Amino acid sequence: MAPAQDTMFRSADMSLVQLYVAKEIGREVVNALGELGQVQFRDLNSDVTAFQRTFTQEIRRLDNVERQLRYFHTQMEKAGINLRKIDLDVDTLAAPSASEIDELSDRSQSLEQRVSSLNDSYETLKKREVELIEWRCVLREAGQFFDRAHGNVEEIRASTEDDDAPLLQDIEQHATGQNGDAERSFSVMNIGFVAGVIPRDRVAAFERILWRTLRGNLYMNQSEIQEELIDPTNNEPIKKNVFLIFAHGKELIAKIRKISESLGADLYSVDENSDLRRDQIHEVNTRLGDLGSVLKNTKTTLDAELTQIAQSLAAWMVLVKKEKAAYQTLNLFSYDQARKTLIAEAWCPTNSLPAIKATLHDVNNQAGLSVPSIINEIRTNKTPPTYQKTNRFTEGFQTIINAYGTAKYQEVNPGLPTIVTFPFLFAVMFGDFGHGFLMVVAAVAMIYWEKKLKKVRDELFVMAFYGRYIMLMMGIFSMYTGLIYNDVFSKSLSLFPSAWKWVKPEGWVEGQTLVAQLNPDTPGYRYPFGLDWMWHGTENDLLFSNSYKMKLSILMGWAHMTYSLCLSYINARHFKTPIDIWGNFVPGMIFFQSIFGYLVFTIVYKWVVDWNAIGESPPGLLNMLIYMFLSPGTIEEPLYRGQGPIQVFLVLLAVIQVPVLLFLKPLYLRWEHNRARAKGYRGLGETSRVSALDGDDDDSNTLDGRNSLASDGEGVAMITQDIGGDEEHEEFEFSEVMIHQVIHTIEFCLNCVSHTASYLRLWALSLAHQQLSVVLWTMTLANGLSTTGPLGVFMIVVTFYMWFFLTIAVLVVMEGTSAMLHSLRLHWVEAMSKHFMGDGIPFEPFSFKQMLEEDEAAADIS
Amino acid sequence: MANGASIIIGLVVVVIACVAGWFFAPKGETQTIWRSSLILSFASCYLMWAITFLAQWHPLIVPRRGGLREFAVDE
Numbered sequence: 001m002a003p004a005q006d007t008m009f010r011s012a013d014m015s016l017v018q019l020y021v022a023k024e025i026g027r028e029v030v031n032a033l034g035e036l037g038q039v040q041f042r043d044l045n046s047d048v049t050a051f052q053r054t055f056t057q058e059i060r061r062l063d064n065v066e067r068q069l070r071y072f073h074t075q076m077e078k079a080g081i082n083l084r085k086i087d088l089d090v091d092t093l094a095a096p097s098a099s100e101i102d103e104l105s106d107r108s109q110s111l112e113q114r115v116s117s118l119n120d121s122y123e124t125l126k127k128r129e130v131e132l133i134e135w136r137c138v139l140r141e142a143g144q145f146f147d148r149a150h151g152n153v154e155e156i157r158a159s160t161e162d163d164d165a166p167l168l169q170d171i172e173q174h175a176t177g178q179n180g181d182a183e184r185s186f187s188v189m190n191i192g193f194v195a196g197v198i199p200r201d202r203v204a205a206f207e208r209i210l211w212r213t214l215r216g217n218l219y220m221n222q223s224e225i226q227e228e229l230i231d232p233t234n235n236e237p238i239k240k241n242v243f244l245i246f247a248h249g250k251e252l253i254a255k256i257r258k259i260s261e262s263l264g265a266d267l268y269s270v271d272e273n274s275d276l277r278r279d280q281i282h283e284v285n286t287r288l289g290d291l292g293s294v295l296k297n298t299k300t301t302l303d304a305e306l307t308q309i310a311q312s313l314a315a316w317m318v319l320v321k322k323e324k325a326a327y328q329t330l331n332l333f334s335y336d337q338a339r340k341t342l343i344a345e346a347w348c349p350t351n352s353l354p355a356i357k358a359t360l361h362d363v364n365n366q367a368g369l370s371v372p373s374i375i376n377e378i379r380t381n382k383t384p385p386t387y388q389k390t391n392r393f394t395e396g397f398q399t400i401i402n403a404y405g406t407a408k409y410q411e412v413n414p415g416l417p418t419i420v421t422f423p424f425l426f427a428v429m430f431g432d433f434g435h436g437f438l439m440v441v442a443a444v445a446m447i448y449w450e451k452k453l454k455k456v457r458d459e460l461f462v463m464a465f466y467g468r469y470i471m472l473m474m475g476i477f478s479m480y481t482g483l484i485y486n487d488v489f490s491k492s493l494s495l496f497p498s499a500w501k502w503v504k505p506e507g508w509v510e511g512q513t514l515v516a517q518l519n520p521d522t523p524g525y526r527y528p529f530g531l532d533w534m535w536h537g538t539e540n541d542l543l544f545s546n547s548y549k550m551k552l553s554i555l556m557g558w559a560h561m562t563y564s565l566c567l568s569y570i571n572a573r574h575f576k577t578p579i580d581i582w583g584n585f586v587p588g589m590i591f592f593q594s595i596f597g598y599l600v601f602t603i604v605y606k607w608v609v610d611w612n613a614i615g616e617s618p619p620g621l622l623n624m625l626i627y628m629f630l631s632p633g634t635i636e637e638p639l640y641r642g643q644g645p646i647q648v649f650l651v652l653l654a655v656i657q658v659p660v661l662l663f664l665k666p667l668y669l670r671w672e673h674n675r676a677r678a679k680g681y682r683g684l685g686e687t688s689r690v691s692a693l694d695g696d697d698d699d700s701n702t703l704d705g706r707n708s709l710a711s712d713g714e715g716v717a718m719i720t721q722d723i724g725g726d727e728e729h730e731e732f733e734f735s736e737v738m739i740h741q742v743i744h745t746i747e748f749c750l751n752c753v754s755h756t757a758s759y760l761r762l763w764a765l766s767l768a769h770q771q772l773s774v775v776l777w778t779m780t781l782a783n784g785l786s787t788t789g790p791l792g793v794f795m796i797v798v799t800f801y802m803w804f805f806l807t808i809a810v811l812v813v814m815e816g817t818s819a820m821l822h823s824l825r826l827h828w829v830e831a832m833s834k835h836f837m838g839d840g841i842p843f844e845p846f847s848f849k850q851m852l853e854e855d856e857a858a859a860d861i862s
Numbered sequence: 863m864a865n866g867a868s869i870i871i872g873l874v875v876v877v878i879a880c881v882a883g884w885f886f887a888p889k890g891e892t893q894t895i896w897r898s899s900l901i902l903s904f905a906s907c908y909l910m911w912a913i914t915f916l917a918q919w920h921p922l923i924v925p926r927r928g929g930l931r932e933f934a935v936d937e
Contacts, residue, residue, distance in 0.1 A: 005891070006891075007891075007893075007894035007895075008894055008895055009894050009898075389891075391891075391892070393895075394895060416894070416895065416898050417898060417902055419895065419898070419899050419902075420898070420899050420902035420903050420906060421902065421906070424902075424903070424906045428910070477903075480907060480910075481910060484910055484911060484914050499918070500924070500925055502927075502930065502935045504935055510930070510931055510932055511928065511929055511930075512928065513926055513927065513928040514926070514927055514928070514930055514935065515924055515925075515926050516924050516925040516926070516927075517924060518921070518924075524865040524866070525865060526865060526868075526915065526918055526919055527918060528868065528915075529911065530911075530914055531914060531918070532918060534925050535925050537927060538925040538926055538927040539926045539927060539928065540923060540925065540926050541925075543923060544921075544923055544925075547917075548913075548914070548917040551913070551917065552910070552913050552914070552917075555909070555913055556909065556910075556913075559906075559909060604916060607916040607917060607919060607920065608916065608919070608920070609920065610920040611920065611922065612920070612922075613920075618922060
């Protein structure tokens with residue numbers, strides 16, 4: 001029998017397969033399967049630590065390559081070079097061959113050395129340049145000072161001999177002093193000096209310390225360096241001052257040197273002879289020029305190198321990531337040393353088996369290996385992972401369900417009806433044609449520019465973008481419910497003639513309250529689609545719409561819950577557990593319908609009866625439901641004839657279901673268990689487990705479908721198959737089953753009540769939404785429209801923008817989010833509690849595509 | 863137009879639409895999704911419309927409104 005096509009209705013059929021692959025092509029096989037993305041490998045070495053696994057060495061090497069690539073990336077960012085991004089959807093980089101990886105690793109090794117040596121020399125040169133610039137500044141500043149000072153040596157001399165005289169008094173006034181003495185040096189006067197450069201923020205401390213240690217026996221001259229100096233170690237600009245300190249005696253000078261060096265100043269030698277100084281400046285300038293050209297060359301070479309790397313860095317990163325993932329997967333395999341064979345166990349969709357086989361075959365052919373790779377389906381009592389195939393459209397809806405829990409393998413997937421029910425229940429709360437239209441526009445825009453917007457990384461936007469198809473459906477249904485509620489931005493549409501007509505009494509004046517009646521010209525005519533627009537803006541508008549929406553909520557909730565409950569029937573049918581039908585589904589359904597199904601019936605019945613025509617007063621349904629339980633049989637306001645006995649019957653029917661729900665399933669299970677025991681059967685899992693541990697039971701091996709491999713290799717296969725296989729079977733315990741069933745019964749019965757009430761949120765949210773949009777209209781645009789004259793023009797513009805943006809921000813975004821959360825809750829709690837088992841394990845195939853999508857670092861390069 | 867019989871007519875139309883949705887759903891992998899979504903949409907939309915129609919079929923209260931102008935009343 002060909003397996004049925006995989007649908008979204010339930011998980012795809014899964015198979016556990018065993019792969020026997022020659023070690024030489026293990027890497028290629030894993031790469032090919034990673035591209036296919038349909039196989040989930042099981043860890044066969046869970047008792048081995050990460051360091052002891054077969055391919056740890058390779059992974060380490062790839063880690064190193066990855067680190068080198070990251071180093072290039074940071075260097076590029078530092079140099080401001082953009083790397084060429086790759087589009088992972090377009091460029092499907094084929095898995096690299098082993099030699100390509102070797103080449104890549106060698107290449108990145110040598111590139112790393114080259115880049116780092118270039119970097120080092122660049123940094124050294126840069127440092128040298130800064131030093132030279134500083135020296136030049138010192139020379140310039142000191143030179144200026146000396147030129148000024150030489151003009152008035154005499155005065156200085158006089159002042160040094162006179163203790164009271166301040167140093168360098170009135171230099172400015174005597175700028176044009178005796179030039180004849182200019183050549184007389186300070187050394188004659190036994191004055192030494194220290195020149196250097198110090199960071200500006202340390203100047204104050206420097207001065208203070210000098211002053212204290214030298215007790216004021218110094219003269220310090222300093223000036224700020226205007227140009228910004230770059231600290232080569234961290235590329236940050238730093239501001240510095242040039243200082244020139246004069247003092248008596250060698251010891252003091254030595255002290256000053258020490259202090260300045262300890263405070264991080266750089267000292268430079270300056271000659272006091274102006275000719276020598278000129279030569280020095282000249283030399284410094286030449287050296288700076290040379291250095292500049294060398295620096296430029298180094299920088300160009302480095303940039304060229306990096307630019308070249310930038311061309312292919314993204315691709316390399318992807319390759320290395322793939323390669324690493326492949327080896328990590330290979331580490332999950334068990335390795336048979338003796339026969340150089342890798343043995344793997346994996347889950348895969350049964351329908352993908354042919355594709356997997358073909359892939360293996362191709363790899364084998366390409367490698368030209370004589371030993372074939374063997375793929376072998378094994379029967380197992382392990383629970384397969386749940387795999388719900390999704391596409392762009394269904395992905396979002398399935399995520400809603402998966403966020404709550406993973407469906408049990410092969411149970412009905414609630415994701416399928418959610419495609420409609422989620423947006424529809426949302427729309428019941430969000431019903432407004434205009435707001436729905438805005439939402440559709442947003443969703444359509446996101447779908448139209450899907451490719452471009454996929455690259456946007458803003459977190460909030462990514463969330464909205466992920467749910468673009470949900471938004472589309474929500475918008476469409478909101479437009480529909482908006483038409484039903486007859487709300488367009490809180491205004492109404494008059495598409496059809498109303499069924500009502502205002503009655504004008506005698507002597508009516510404009511402004512007095514009017515009462516409508518059903519139009520006598522068109523008897524029997526009712527507004528054909530949605531709410532009659534005549535209700536809009538009336539005094540008792542809310543009275544009517546509240547009653548209508550409340551009943552609508554109950555009816556919708558009833559329909560939704562009945563539908564969900566029916567899914568539990570399908571589950572029981574599929575898992576071949578008839579006791580779940582007779583012990584859970586049937587009594588549950590009868591209980592629910594005899595109370596709430598009856599309520600729904602009375603609601604519809606009350607609508608259908610023309611109470612005015614038969615001249616009776618309509619009964620209140622809420623009281624009817626309450627007294628149905630408080631005093632069964634007594635009817636104060638009859639809805640129909642024979643109501644009393646029918647209600648008594650329904651209450652009895654519901655009450656009888658409680659013991660059925662409580663006891664039928666546990667008792668049946670116990671009976672079945674005891675019968676099996678009495679006949680001498682034991683659980684299947686118990687037997688197979690024992691034999692697997694013994695490891696020599698050939699009969700059970702044939703059962704496992706591995707007879708084709710009957711050789712001395714059985715041992716390995718046995719062991720690999722049994723890993724992690726001993727948690728599946730459970731002993732039958734009556735008390736546990738009973739407790740479980742009691743909880744289920746209590747929960748179910750109470751939840752019937754509370755969940756029905758919970759659907760009233762549909763009414764509450766829809767009322768809130770409608771009222772809020774009315775308020776927004778009256779507070780903004782209505783004011784603008786009622787203003788006349790030139791001010792009116794201005795007001796309309798202003799209030800329109802206010803109204804429009806508040807509509808989007810508050811009514812569409814905020815209210816939309818809240819309605820979405822409520823709809824989410826109705827699905828997770830009210831609907832899914834009726835059928836969802838949800839103890840499945842998600843299927844996580846080994847797929848390069850998925851791996852790259854989830855990788856944060858990969859996001860930078862694509 | 864649009865009297866009590868509309869409910870039945872609407873039901874018939876929707877059932878026909880559902881049947882059509884079942885048979886004319888695009889073949890292939892997405893057939894289940896098409897069928898389920900179309901039929902559920904038709905059913906929910908019908909339910910919503912029918913409830914609204916029923917609620918106004920035999921109204922128990924009538925609209926009351928003040929502040930109407932002369933021309934609006936006669937319309």
